[in-house]
Amino acid sequence: MQQEVVLAIAGSGGDGVITAGDFITKSAARKGLFAFMLKSYGPQIRGGESSARIRVSAKPIYSQGDFVDVLAVFSWKDFKRFTDEIELRENAVVLYDESDKTPLEVVPIPPEKNARFIAVPFKKLASEELKVPLAKNMVLLGVLGELLNLPLDALKDAVMQKFGKKRPEAAAINIQAIDLGAEWVKQNLPEGIPYRLAAEGGNPKLVMTGNDALAFGAIHAGLNFFSGYPITPASPILEFLARELPRFGGAVIQTEDELAAVAMALGASWAGARAMTASSGPGLSLKQETIGLSAMAEIPLVVVNVQRAGPSTGIPSKTEQADLFQAIGGTNGDSPRVVLAPADVEDNFQVAVEAFYLAEKYQLPVIILSDQFLGERSETVDEEVLFARERKIARKLPSEEELGEEYARYKLTEDGVSPMAIPGMKGGQHYISGLEHTEKGWPSSSGTIHQVMSEKRARKLPLIAEESGFVRVYGDEDASFAVLAWGSTKGAVREAIEAAREKGMKVKAIVPQLLYPLPTKALDAALKGVERAVVVELSFGAQFYRYLRAFYDNLPKETYSYARAGGNPIQVQEVLKAIEAHYKKEVEA
Secondary structure (H helix, E strand, O other): OEOEEEEEEEEEOOOOHHHHHHHHHHHHHHOOOEEEEEEEEOOOOOOOEEEEEEEEEOOOOOOOOOOEEEEEEOOHHHHHHHOOOOOEEEEEEEEEEOOOOOOHHHOOOOHHHOOEEEEEOHHHHHHHHOOOHHHHHHHHHHHHHHHHOOOHHHHHHHHHHHHOOOOHHHHHHHHHHHHHHHHHHHHHOOOOOOOOEOOOOOOOOEEEEHHHHHHHHHHHOOOOEEEEOOOOOOHHHHHHHHHHHHHHOOEEEEOOOHHHHHHHHHHHHHOOOOEEEEEOHHHHHHHHHHHHHHHHHOOOEEEEEEEOEOOOOOEOOOEOOOOHHHHHHOOOOOOOOEEEOOOOHHHHHHHHHHHHHHHHHHOOEEEEEEEHHHHHOEEEEOHHHHOOOOOOOOOOOOOOOOOOOOOOOOOOOOOOOOOOOOOOOOOOOOOOOOOOEOOOOOEOOOHHHHHHHHHHHHOHHHHHHHHHOOEEEEEOOOOOEEEEOOHHHHHHHHHHHHHHHHOOOOEEEEEEOEEEOOOHHHHHHHOOOOOEEEEEEOOOOOHHHHHHHHHOOOOOOEEEEEEOOOEOOOOHHHHHHHHHHHHHHHHHO
């Protein structure tokens, strides 16, 4: 028995690969185990190949796992698409459908992996025994459950939860298919499969995707208006909110394009709503002019960017961290905004709350930089952690004394935040546009007024950096070597830090949640005593490394970069090799 197992399933878009992965993840969570699922698919609108990579463990996990212990393949033709994503551990077990007659010697699995191949009649059992060919993914669940000691009762419970009430006939067939697969293993496979999970967990856990956690967090923060345009991989946010937000009295509009989506959200916010829009990199490019209007007119706005590989259309279904420069400086002029970066599924919920808190309090745009790896993966979460950091969200409204003929919408204040009247407030009428303006909103082309108002808007940023400058630190607090990372690379970095410490290295990881404005005081504290560092990121141009070099004065003199293009998430072994390469220099010195 072992504490964890990493398995992968590959097939075509109609094989139910993702559904099978979802059931495994949910059943593990029901048993109190920790689970992590990464799904992968091609850029096609319909059809194509898909894969699910699931890691199940009795102890906390933070990444997808570098190597696969057990691979299940419905079609070798479809598996070819994932050869650079699914790397087998040595002596891995490979289950494949016996109806696929592809010679094993031409299968794209390196012979040095010494994999054990097992032919399984997935399709035959589903077609001949159940007369339902599509149930082969449920047969697979039974095979995996019996083979790996996954909780079969929890798998069946997950099936019943999905189909039991609305489609009892489908539920019954799926349960039969699971039993067929389990029985086949008992009758046909000998003892000696090395990857059997010690399925002992604690209390049942929640399972959420990053996109759902972000949408749920937005609802918790009081979201009552969302406008969006479908785009991979941000569409699940639109779908979740279209289904759930009306239950809380909110409204969701699918617009004709990205320009309309952000403009509607800004208009709703100006009218007093808590508003949000979501997109991916190409859509954020189109939204930039309105984000600039939000900054100039000082109207709260939350914009989500679930990053994907770019530029242009790029790879819609793959992850990357290369929209950092666009988020920080994508608009014209000096345009104050906040950029937040969630680092795991739980953090997506918390960052959504923080985004609304900052947008409403400081009256500016807040951009949330998620990514495909973070947004579309499923993960067990701790309910207590979700609600650990509450915020009292409020907008600064004018008092009765401030309203009337003398009401100054852009009143110069010490913190740069002016009382904002919303439509319907008696005496709150004011001029508003994207033009530079006086305190009362009158358009002005005066250079002096532009300087004063630029200073006013910029006064918010140091206060935000001080108040919201949350920086995660993992590992040895007094280490002289550090890894800096942001966003979804946190998981691999955290596990690499633990692996490095097990090898006797004294290291720590530093992961800021607030990217702009940079939380310099929190970074100073985290980097105290650090003499050497490496910046790890999923950006070919090393944007985070270059950003820190440009905006932060206290990086260690010996700071190195490990950066590569996206497509596949950062692996633990990559980070560990980067640590070892630069840590050795420190020891030799």
